[in-house]
Amino acid sequence: MQLDLLRQMTPQERVEKMCGFSQQLRNMAFAAIRRRHPDLAEEELRSRFIELTYGKSLADEVRRSQGATR
Numbered sequence: 001m002q003l004d005l006l007r008q009m010t011p012q013e014r015v016e017k018m019c020g021f022s023q024q025l026r027n028m029a030f031a032a033i034r035r036r037h038p039d040l041a042e043e044e045l046r047s048r049f050i051e052l053t054y055g056k057s058l059a060d061e062v063r064r065s066q067g068a069t070r
Contacts, residue, residue, distance in 0.1 A: 029053070 006014060026049075033048050034040070040048065043066065051059035
């Protein structure tokens with residue numbers, strides 16, 4: 001049934017739907033990190049998300065670049 005609904009959508013509607021799903025998943029991931037680490041500052045929360053999603057090396061790179069801009 002879901003595939004039929006997707007097939008009936010225009011390409012733009014499909015992209016919008018997928019972007020909405022992606023945003024929901026990001027929100028859920030951030031909420032889970034917040035529950036586990038309620039004391040984290042927002043910046044470190046984002047770093048943890050990057051680390052879990054894209055890996056430690058990228059998260060470390062982002063942390064270094066953020067430290068350089070302060």
